[in-house]
Amino acid sequence: MAEVSLRKLRKTYGAVVAVEGVDLEIAKGELIVLLGPSGCGKSTTLRMVAGLETISAGELHIGGRNVTTLEPKDRDIAMVFQNYALYPHKTIRGNMSFGLKMRGMKGGEISRRVDAAAEMLDITHLLNRKPGQLSGGQMQRVALGRALVRDPAVFLLDEPLSNLDAKLRSRMREEIALLQRRIGKAMLYVTHDQTEAMTLADRIVIMRDGHVQQIGSPLEVYDRPANAFVAGFIGSPEMNLVEADLKNGFLSLSADVSIPAGSDAGEREVIAGIRPEAITISDEGPEFAVRGIEQLGSQTLFIGETAGHRLRVMTQRRDDIKVGESVHLALPAAAIHLFDRASGERLEMPGGAA
Ligand code: ADP
Numbered sequence: 001m002a003e004v005s006l007r008k009l010r011k012t013y014g015a016v017v018a019v020e021g022v023d024l025e026i027a028k029g030e031l032i033v034l035l036g037p038s039g040c041g042k043s044t045t046l047r048m049v050a051g052l053e054t055i056s057a058g059e060l061h062i063g064g065r066n067v068t069t070l071e072p073k074d075r076d077i078a079m080v081f082q083n084y085a086l087y088p089h090k091t092i093r094g095n096m097s098f099g100l101k102m103r104g105m106k107g108g109e110i111s112r113r114v115d116a117a118a119e120m121l122d123i124t125h126l127l128n129r130k131p132g133q134l135s136g137g138q139m140q141r142v143a144l145g146r147a148l149v150r151d152p153a154v155f156l157l158d159e160p161l162s163n164l165d166a167k168l169r170s171r172m173r174e175e176i177a178l179l180q181r182r183i184g185k186a187m188l189y190v191t192h193d194q195t196e197a198m199t200l201a202d203r204i205v206i207m208r209d210g211h212v213q214q215i216g217s218p219l220e221v222y223d224r225p226a227n228a229f230v231a232g233f234i235g236s237p238e239m240n241l242v243e244a245d246l247k248n249g250f251l252s253l254s255a256d257v258s259i260p261a262g263s264d265a266g267e268r269e270v271i272a273g274i275r276p277e278a279i280t281i282s283d284e285g286p287e288f289a290v291r292g293i294e295q296l297g298s299q300t301l302f303i304g305e306t307a308g309h310r311l312r313v314m315t316q317r318r319d320d321i322k323v324g325e326s327v328h329l330a331l332p333a334a335a336i337h338l339f340d341r342a343s344g345e346r347l348e349m350p351g352g353a354a
Contacts, residue, residue, distance in 0.1 A: 001064060003028045003186040004049065004154050008058035011044050011210075018044045020210045022058075026154070029184040031177070035197040036207035036233070042190045043158055045207070049188060050079050050156050063153045073103075078147035079156040082163060084139045086131040086146075092118075093127040096146045110149075117148040120179070137168045144179070155180075157189045161196065173199055194234055198222070206230050226346055228339040231273045237301055240279075242309040243341065244272040251336065254307030257286045259333050269341040276301065276314035278335035281321070285328045288313065293323055 002025035011019040019041040026032050034042040047053040049060060051072035060068045067075045086095050093114055100110045118124045121141045131139055140160065147155055160176075161169045177200055180187055191197055197204045198218045206213045206221065206229075214226040225231035231239045244251050246265050250258040251272055281288075281302075288311065292303035295317070302313040302321070306329060313329065321327060338347040 002026060002061075003030075003063060004188070005061040006045070006049065006058070007061070009045065009048055009055060009060065010057040011041070011048060011053060012056045017210055019048070022205075022207075022212055024205060024212075024215065026186045026188060028186055029180075030202045031180050031187040031189060031200060033197040033201035033204050034188065034190045034207060035194060035201075035204050036192065036213075038192060040207040041210040042192070042207055046079075046156055046158055046188060046190050049075075049154070050077055051075050052079075076153040077156055078150040078152040078154075079158065080143050080147050080160045082159040084131075084143040084163075086139060086142060088131050091128050091130060092123065092134070092142050092145075095131065095142060096127075096149055099146065100149060113149040113151070114145075117145040120148065120182070121145050121175075136164050137172060140164060140172055144176070148179075148183070153186065155185055155187045157187065159191055160189070162191075162193075169196075176200065195236060198234070204234075206233060224346070225273075225337065228271050228273065228344040231337055231339065235275055237276045237312050237314060239273045239275050239337070240309075240311045241271050241273045241339075242311075244270055246270055246338070251333075251338070253286075253309060257307040259331055259336065261333065268347075270347065271339040271341050271344070273337035273339065274331060274335055276312040278332065279311070279313045280330045280332075281313065281315055281318070281327050282330035283328060285330050287326050288329045289326050290321060290323055293321070295319070 004026040006022050006024040009019060009022040022045055034045055036042055044053060048055050051070065055068050059066060062076055090098065096114045096117065097110050118127055121144060123138065123141050123145060126134060126138060161172050164172060173196060189200060201218055203215055203217055204221055205215050208229055214221055214230050221230060221234050225234060228241055232241055242253060244253045246261055246268050249261060249265060251261040252258045286306045288304050288306045290302050290304040294301040298317055300315050300318045304311060339345060340347055
């Protein structure tokens with residue numbers, strides 16, 4: 001049975017529909033990431049689960065109970081906020097104990113839980129300090145610890161790493177993934193950062209304008225994006241998306257660049273998508289005028305133009321090609337994703353492409 005079940009959740013603010021029809025089941029031990037651009041409804045969805053926003057329509061079940069209208073404290077959840085929300089005048093031990101004290105838990109049990117969480121997060125030596133004496137990464141650990149001591153059915157995290165610098169962010173990401181495996185609880189995690197989603201999630205829920213676009217494992221959404229929006233959002237560097245036409249068994253990117261698409265592909269206007277890392281530089285094939293080069297160390301990203309389309313091409317390190325030169329590209333048909341140009345929906349092609 002699912003630990004958490006969101007059933008057709010909807011949130012409106014007057015005439016504004018912030019979230020529409022979100023259906024999601026989260027299993028025990030599963031880490032689900034809500035991903036999407038700013039304003040797509042991720043936080044509102046999380047806050048409805050937390051009980052910080054009322055639910056306009058639909059139902060929310062946690063641990064088999066319908067908690068749709070219950071107060072946050074009665075939902076068996078703990079939340080970690082982006083700004084940590086620590087009390088500045090309390091010690092770290094005081095901060096981690098406070099919620100338990102308010103629930104009337106006995107002192108011995110509180111100490112036991114705080115000590116165990118502190119050890120797990122490697123913050124035992126900080127317990128007597130005040131938040132002002134901690135670094136950002138340490139405060140983030142304390143915020144996690146405060147959720148951990150509650151031992152809830154569900155952990156809710158709202159952009160928990162966005163105040164940290166890039167290096168610390170990737171380290172805390174690894175720690176959260178390990179912690180999650182160790183505690184085996186359900187976790188719902190909000191971010192706008194696709195790398196964070198890809199590296200952390202068991203399953204990613206991609207949202208846009210209040211609607212779920214796709215739910216799947218990181219590799220499922222990478223390999224088979226449900227629409228052009230997901231295709232452009234998942235993956236770094238971004239997938240190349242170009243307007244093209246399916247006609248006479250070919251996918252035409254321009255008058256003189258065509259790729260075999262199978263004889264029964266039909267005729268339609270499409271968006272063709274190909275990942276920068278799926279393109280190779282070759283001895284023959286369409287010409288690619290190199291306009292920019294980004295050296296990333298082990299890999300090289302080329303930005304340039306083919307048949308009037310701007311393309312990004314990612315290869316293993318190359319330092320023999322210069323800006324202003326032209327090379328040839330291999331665009332393998334099997335690596336091309338096709339989307340209907342009008343609706344953006346993924347097209348399943350009988351042969352060749354997609
Ligand atoms: P995200 O977390 O994905 O950035 P939000 O869930 O915060 O997005 O917001 C979703 C939509 O709901 C946005 O269009 C936002 O402007 C709107 N919204 C959020 N909170 C309120 C509010 N209190 N009143 C009116 N509109 C809101």
